[in-house]
Amino acid sequence: MAIADASPVKTTCPYCGVGCGVLAKADAGGVVEVRGDPDHPANFGRLCSKGSALAETTGLDGRLLYPEIDGRRAPWDEALDLVAGRFSETVRIHGPDSVALYVSGQLLTEDYYVANKLMKGFIGSANIDTNSRLCMASSVAGHRRAFGADTVPGTYADLEQADLIVLVGSNLAWCHPVLYQRIAAAREKRPDMRVVVIDPRRTMTADSADLHLPVRADGDVALFAGLLAYLADQGALDAAYIERHTTGFDAALAAARAFGRMEIANRTGIRPADLDRFYRLFAQTPKVVTVYSQGVNQSAAGTDKVNAIINCHLATGRIGKPGAGPFSVTGQPNAMGGREVGGMANMLAAHMELGNPLHRERVQRFWKAPAIADKPGLKAVDLFRAVADGRVKALWIMATNPVDSMPDADQVRAALADCPFVVVSDVLAATDTGHYADVRLPAAAWGEKDGTVTNSERRISRQRPFLPLPGEARPDWWIVAEVARRMGFRSAFSYAGPAAIFAEHAALSAYDNNGARDFDIGAHAAIGTAEYDALTPFQWPAPAARETKTAQQAKAPGDIRFFAGGGFFTPDRKARFIAIAAQAETWPQDASALILNTGRVRDHWHTMTRTGKSPRLSQHLAEPFVEIHPHDAARHGIGDADIVRVATPRGAILVRALVTRRQAPGSIFVPIHWTDQFASNARVGVLVAPATDPHSGQPALKHSRATVTRFPAQWYGFAVLRHKPDGIPADYWSLARCEAGWRVELAFAGDRDWAGLARGLFAASPEAETLVYHDEALGRHRFACFEGRRLAAALYLARDAVAVSRSWAVEQLAADCPDQPTRFSVIAGRPVAGASDRGATVCSCFGVGVNQIAAAVGAGCTTVAAVGERLQAGTNCGSCRAEIRGIIDAHRLQAAE
Template structure:
């Protein structure tokens, strides 16, 4: 009989419940868990494709030392000896851990315990520093604790939902679907999107404010000044539960309307409309994500938002409050265990001597870190200059994701001793490790994660551990034991979770927000059956869903919140003539982080298969760029090459580029090589949304598109980008000089033996050339070459990898690059869940399907995760507008 396992999705911070079913044949299928409170059965395209990403292709299955296989004892002994020796010779701050929101809470807890309580340094930081550290800092300044006040339900109960710096439709799709459903049920609900780009989230927005990059502080200062003079001000709440209101309002009032329009890029009419909506709508939720956090003024942005909710008392009540949307599945869990360099475990403060003493006594540890460690950007600077001499990287890929990524790569290359724990053998980071430790992946590991609304869920294993891969917590415990430390004799993750829960309750009595003491005595049976729960859950209290701060009760010493007087950052003339454009980085719908997981799925690469830079049409014209050209983007820190996308969604002067592509999937597309290591002075979070760059057309003599049954290797092209496809791979190519022998080039790139001759076509006048290689009836590879970006029916060409080719006419159709009448071209993929192309959607529209629902009934597009519904609506609008002309 098939076996079902309830687990949790490993992607974004929504924390969706997943049911994984393993058939008798070993085949795995996934579906949303209808009983999980976060998603109620919904999954996005990435979650729906999880079963396509769990193969063992490319997996790291055994420990390696210097690129050669080793046994666990040898590898662990070496790591322990190197770290111990480095500490003995240079002190505890000469070593560091760089960890990840992809770790489970149990992994995170032990890594933090080892570094801060036994090594005695706080040099442990996480890639969550890159996504939500400013939220943490803003919460702590305002609330006295890192507390998210509300729940997901508040988005559905609100009458006004403000989404600032959040492309919810693509980055948190299930929350977007919950919000869209709520608006459909209550059409009077208002939604405001604040974003320089007109993203797909704007599809459900009543108001889109195309704000200037980093204009958010000014916008919310203007709102606070407006609220202070309006009936929406709640003086009773302000007096009883807050401090600093006067200073905050005085700072806000310094911005005149002309200054506001200058700083925000918005018109007075837009500003007044937004202010009026907030003023007159009591049930208001303000959601914010990376567009707020990833800024040199990110913490001030967070506090400017919180100030407006404190001033109106709209916090902690149903349908009201500021809401931080985290980026990773366990970013919150990492915050709970102290995974950030400036925090202790269980939401205790490293700068507080009483907290340090409390944690040390609980752990019975020989020492405790007494000061904050190096935050992510500074950590890699310390690696570069030799202060950190031994580095352990767990479950993350900083050579791609860190700002100034080339400098980070150089630092890791120069570090005397680097350990990387990962599930893949070859990533941009593992290539530079002295020791590789094979970790368990999703479906294999067992533990807990916490989502954005403080809900703890189980990730359960349903697959056997491959090769000699081991849990990350086990690796940490073994290293600690070999370093001579007691207190790490764990044999199961439940022991760690129970200790984590006990620490949260230790000498707490309501003085700290994070308390899950009700689970401190948990045994293996209860852990196995654990259902999702929302903290706090103190010992002896009835389990409940809890909001914070409706009646005060903040975690500063006087139990009052703090208004923070902030000032709008002044946009200086730092952009000289060499770098006149503003780069904004972010995510796309179907890929995740650095593609080490989603890159395995052909379905997830079908929508967007190569890196792109999105330009406003006027900017593209000024630079001399046409759609589908290649563009070289430059900053003082690096250079990348991407495809050009021209779109009215983009603001003039701004360029959007996704952050996912790495050196395994593209030649020069690690976008964070362009990003400056500039950070927020409070949170240490880098600014990835406002980067000065230049752009110019990448001149190529030959452009190419290819499909291949084998993964392309040794791609000697000036530009290339590859993507998994059904039945094989696809590749985009460009060459600054023509290749002398294209047949030989294809043999090397696609692994085609010398005995197989190509079927070919060449036109000297147009410069077009096509080659196709067949093994019997099977297509091995085909390449299309042109002096211009190749115009070919790409999805149709990809489909030929799985089609038999008996007769010569079908083979010549491939050379022609277009389908015959019996093989309609589906067009570019719009719906990744069902692989529905744009041409099929247009056909349905022409057949009378004039709504998203009608298109869904006809084609299935948009009927699963719903992430493509906005794009479908745009296609409908375009077709109907063209028909009306």
């Protein structure tokens, strides 16, 4: 396709499950512009910091542009023939279960559908799982236990209509900022609206809450069991709803009462007074939405947590009604679409059940498939165990990076290294997983993709291309279909384009359905290319017009909530209460052990293959870190900004210490994003044991026992470089993109040849001018290299923390340095008199730093709104507003002293 040069293209953001609409275009020179789509019903024009910076991630630097076999460029036909041949041969010799696919919520629904169809219907194995197993599997299992289907009952509008929002294990302000802003806007209109945040950490989301409950890791089951018992004791149940539409209530209540008040307080770590306050608020507020995310799901008890929450909503009839219901928000753009096509190892397409022989026969009949998987396949953790022990001999990984994201990540890496045949489809040439591929296939990236995604409220939106496919990159669905054809399945995979795949997907959803299944988009079963191209966002169910009398299809037009009047998808159409027993206490008894929690930061995404390309997103938190409470830091001899070794029995990493009271005593937090591409040793997955939830198979990524020790750094360093270094000879390093190059943090256990280090990092031309400063007494060394009027590189070394403004030093790479005073200021590490230093980035959307905000506060801006009016900070996605408020409060405290 030609690059668009006129009207923007309506597409969808590729980050979290909010599913924001985006207007994107590229001019004739390839310059990309991105803004929010004001007409999209998920975001109404809002974008978060990541979405706002999408234009910075579309460049071709680092792209995989051609197929490769054993590291050499190869023609597509050769690569596809090899993949098809090796998979066919492995199946012939060792059986269908000897091969596997590991896919991703970054795939579009059409990609997912074709991959699932090939694996389950034509290869005949269910060994296809997805990184959504790490994200949403416990929600799926909880929904299916309670509702009989993986159904999200509510919509985003419920967040604005509720009188109480309960956020459980969800840092919404950073991980789903647009939903956070929708709630914030609703609170401005209705000040009586209340928000409760249940999270071990005092996140930025908690700063805006009316009540923060710092629950212990995995204390959620006890917390909501206590709530269920409280609701019964206070007469706050909906007896009529329980009687008409549910079963199992008495057993669930008896199990909840077995916890006891003291046990609940002990397991949750929450003060009894705060428990009572929360319970009263929930009981007395009819319109309650409970939003939960990874803090609930990523647990060995994740499914039980989900059902403990759902139990409380079923017991009060607060489900499927405006402003009321349990609400799972997904972490990936198409986690929901993957669930719709059966992209998990224990599911069939169109929300049918792999364990149901009638469903298997139906799908096989529809696909005209030679076989159908007759048992669940290997879930993610077990899949990589099977790779390690040789049961899986050929593995195809699509659009994900398991060497970094999986638990027990070093064992995953070892398994791939030993696997006889590994295929990786990706957009980047260098990833930690791609290193182990025998065949690498260049896939289409966001901006080039053409298909659909489904967001957390069941809304299907188009993701449209506005950039041409670069090099020989191809859509994932095309790659899979070409392999399928070469495996002998040509007629079933002869798709003319994504519209044909979507039409087949829609037709299967309606096939032998008649209201028996929740997922039905049969209205689009005959969609053609023109209609597909013009498709506007819609929520399912969207059945074809027909004569039916099912509860769901008898609703008023536009009402697509589920279960207000029952109509569950169990055999008797009633919901199931789940009796949840207390599990063994897992809080560490060892005084030296801490509970390790992992998760996301505001401006990065997964393993940074996209956000790591954006200069502004890389400035807010530019290196891996461990959050630790001051008491724990003092106990372990750790100071703020020290390099810390975080270790478990499975491995160790090096990260920067962030000492903060936001972290609860006894717990630490490390983000998931840093990889070997961006840091010396910060893959947090190496620390996490492969423990999983018994119902969902989801790994417990937020509850590991860890120890912390100070790394004995003797020297610290900071560098800014015009060009990315080939190697960094330091004990600790972290690399981040900046506007005109790269920034690097360094630490060393002993002395080095500092001049030699500088030469290696700078890789300067012979004509370059280098300034050098040494102060042996103070233990400082500085080097700056200039090429023409521009700074090429600078390196600062010190015995303790390097006292250089990072944001100012980064800006010098793009500045003019024509004279000696300007160049000496670079060596000095501070601006010349009269020049400004904006300080560390607070607002990534507009590049506003802490010093600028502090100056605005000093000039009389005493509210977040006033700061926003002056600097724009906090006026886009709003995820930095809590930080701005903290700067304002700190200024007030300082002024009062």
